[in-house]
Amino acid sequence: MAARIDLTLDCANARLLADFWKAALGYVDEPPPAPFTTRGEWLARFDLPADGSEDDGAWLCDPDGIGPRLSILRVPEPKRAKNRLHIDVRVPGHGGPGERWDRIRAESERLVRAGGRVLEEFDGHHVLMADPEGNEFCVAAAPA
Structure with a gap:
């Protein structure tokens, strides 16, 4: 069986990029993993930085379940070079x-x-x- 992949984009503004990639790919917000009912409830399980928020990340998926999931995560450092993977x-x-x-x-x-x-x-x-x-x-x- 072949391995499945997810793609992750580092960013400064997760909401901005999530909105763009949802429009570009026809993706939707991925529901939180069971048994959680909200993404915030799921994130509360982790030891996140004090200045972190639910808006620091976005998780998108193909509504047909075919394409890879896309995680968009805020990071402190800026983009410095051309992507090695696109x-x-x-x-x-x-x-x-x-x-x-x-x-x-x-x-x-x-x-x-x-x-x-x-x-x-x-x-x-x-x-x-x-x-x-x-x-x-x-x-x-x-x-x-």
Whole structure:
């Protein structure tokens, strides 16, 4: 059996990034683990820093249970360099190269409206973008 993975993003503002990635991926807030009824109740089990809060983290999941879970955690240090691992947002649909590129461009424009920014376009292939805190990701067509 293959191992499952979760992805974790360090950040300065967990709510900001959670809202962006929910819009980007169609993810939802993950419910707290059983038997807890709230995320705050679950977090109370841990020895968190005195200045910590429930807003220091966000946990997202694919509502269909297919994609990896995404944890977004506030850390004190700023982002300093290019990501060594990045997310590819794959745009569904088939068609010729022009149609795929139109869908990629439309998705990147939607993600700009959600708070991302375009870093570079690789015409006809993919768009390199950054989320609101500068984490790089690509928008590309899903494999045919």
